[in-house]
Amino acid sequence: MDDLTVYGLLLLQGAWVTAKITAVASVVAVFVAFTTGILRLSPNILVRILPTTFVEIFRGTPCYVQLFWVFFSLPLVGISLDAFTVSVLVLGSNVGSYGSEVVRSSLAGVARTQYEATVALNYTPWQRFRHVTFPQALITMLPPAGNLFIDLLKLTPLTSLITVSDLTYNAIIVRQQTGNTALALGAIMIGYFLFSTFIVWCIRCLERRASRGMDVGVNAR
Amino acid sequence: MSWDWDFAWEVFPVLLEGLRVTLWATTLATILALVVGLIFAMAKRSPNAFIRLPINGFVEFIRRTPILVQIYFIYFVLPEVGILLPGFASGVIALGLHTGSYMSEVYRAGIESVPRGQWEAARALNYTKLDMWRRIILPQAIPPMVPALGNYVIFMFKDSSLLSIIAVPELMSMARNIGNDTYRYLEPMTLVAGLYFAMSVSAAWFVRWIEERRDKRKLSV
Known part of the structure; x- marks a missing residue:
């Protein structure tokens, strides 16, 4: 019984780290998605070239390779970051690069007449x-963004491979110390499932909120 | 420490050996995913709730939990119930099930896009259930979904780098081994990133080419 509390606490600590990584990396991802997404809408190719390269590199390689590359190779050129910071920056940039396309296409999808109206209104x-x-654009953005936040959560176990003690890392410790693999891995699978379900629920609430604003706009007419 | 061309040339053939394993794993997992995805899609359409609901739940569970934990689960937990699989087979099964779950949604959309008249015609002509699927529904449903399926294959190709955690000698694990032995991660990791990038970008071009060709053909009809 005592063991159960000790290992339960270890898993809870891991869950907290996973939640922190997901939350901070989400902020990075939103930032990356909006900056690169908006810059890529520019008619000037010189403005577009840098964000396009950034996005293509992050989308064209596995997140695992990116984590290792940044964690092990940046110290060679004199930049040393701790594992948590590397995780947050890499996961955020990775998911943000997929988000870039979502931001770009939904902003480009807003009717041209809307743009003309704002010009007319100065x-x-x-x-x-x-x-x-x-x-x-937010209304079209939210459903794919929700999927991306879940993808982000599902990338967080990768950080255990560069020594971040997240949920997966701690579950592996529990597995090694108790020998009960099925319980340790089963427990965190359910943990991740509940976490994803929570994200799905949050996005649904946001979607309702974003389109409620639109209904008011339509009704006011 | 800076980039060493001699070292890069020295490790390149080893990495190519890993790439061969990566491509094998991706190919086998693609076949598995295509089959599993179709089975899941059919099961989700079943009128029998005892088939439909568990499969729906299973697919949703797989989609909301990380592939890395799934790989650990198959590799470590299956032996406990007496199923001993080598790392390569466990990895292919994990990748195939994960991607197949995503593909089942693509199949579902493809099957639902076949016009109602086609189903009715098959019934009117007294086709057996097997013939209806084989000769009427699937030949019309599958071509439109090729690009979406192709994109999932590209995702899976990148996810296959995770097989290195269960000691499959694929591309990423070759780079990690070289790094562990020589304490040089910069060259192998950069080369690996380059290989993944070149492969996935050219695959993405190929998928886009298929998509454009398909759209053109649709216009000419």
């Missing part, structure tokens, strides 16, 4: 983004 570019393009 909106500044920021006002146009904040009040017209973004709220409309």
